[in-house]
Amino acid sequence: MDTTALRRYLLINPNTNALTTQRLSDVLQPQLPPGVLLDVQTARFGAPYIACEASHAVAAHACLDVWTEHRGTPGNALAGVLIGCFGDPGLFALREVSGCPVTGLAEASFIQASTQGPFAIVTGGERWKPMLQRLAISLGYGAQLRHIETVAPTGAALQANPEMAIRCLSQACQNAAQSGAASIILGGAGLAGYARLLQAHCPVPLIDSAQAGWEVLHGQLAPKAPTDHDGFYAPWVGLPPAFIQVPDKVNPGN
Known part of the structure; x- marks a missing residue:
């Protein structure tokens, strides 16, 4: 196969747990259409599980680190980047x-859930609730987020x-369904593939x-980059050389 003709996507697992990376790969790789390559990478540093504000902040740096390394490899022009964490560290x-x-x-x-109406979230780790509420608001989905049901075990x-x-x-999905949500998001990279297993136990659609x-990124529903470079x-200062590269057009900032 001529790999230069492939449409390449980068999936970054922002935590250091290789088993989570493997789970994402196992779930998503079989869905790839011909001519598409999904390069799945694990963070080189940070926490094995993102469970708090501090680990989330470090994970954002780890995402940028993976991206710079991938960007520096010849022939790796990307069609899109997917952050493999239900918390999207480093998204902006x-x-x-x-x-x-x-x-x-x-x-x-x-994006997917909002097309069906108000939605709820089920995820692992109690510290995630305020973090996800803040993220939903910052992305413009605060009014549609009806409920967050966290379970004590982490992802x-x-x-x-x-x-x-x-x-x-x-049980968590059944509790969340009582909020009146039209759909429930089963959030977490470690929970990839579970929605299919749990759907029979839930009265509303699971996402x-x-x-x-993957569907939003490959279907070109993801918000576009603000620039073409x-x-x-x-x-x-003190970061790997790849971080020193700047675009041709640089905004002066504040």
Whole structure:
């Protein structure tokens, strides 16, 4: 196969857990149409599971790090970038510097769910609730987000114990359905593929955040990049050389 003719996408797992990366790959790779390559990469540093504000902030840096390394490889022009975390760390930064569409699992799920009316979220990790509320508001979906149902086990714990995950998430989905939501997003990279398994236990449609991410990005529903070039707008100190590259046209900033 002539790989130069492939349409290339980059999927970044912003945590350091290779099992999460593998789960995303296992769910999404079989769905790729001919002529499409999905390069799945794991963060080189940060937390094995993004569970709080601090790990989310570091994950944003890790996303930029993966993108700069990929960008520096000859022949790797990208058709799009998908952030493989239901929290979209680095979304706005990556969209600013990338000359291609960028979305994350959360934003893509919001885009899909909003077409059906008000929606709810089921996810692992109690600290995620205020973080997701803030993200929904910043992306313009705050009014449509009806309810967030978090379960005590983290996404990593749910991924490690599928039987427990099915029991726990089934009840959570039933609780979320009582909010009046027209659909429920099952959010989390570690929960990729679970929506199909849980649909029979839920009275409203379930949205798999990983599947939504790919469908929105590949279907060209993701918000477009603000520019037609890529690169950083600021000089850096103490970061790898790839971060020093800037676009041809640089906004002066404030």
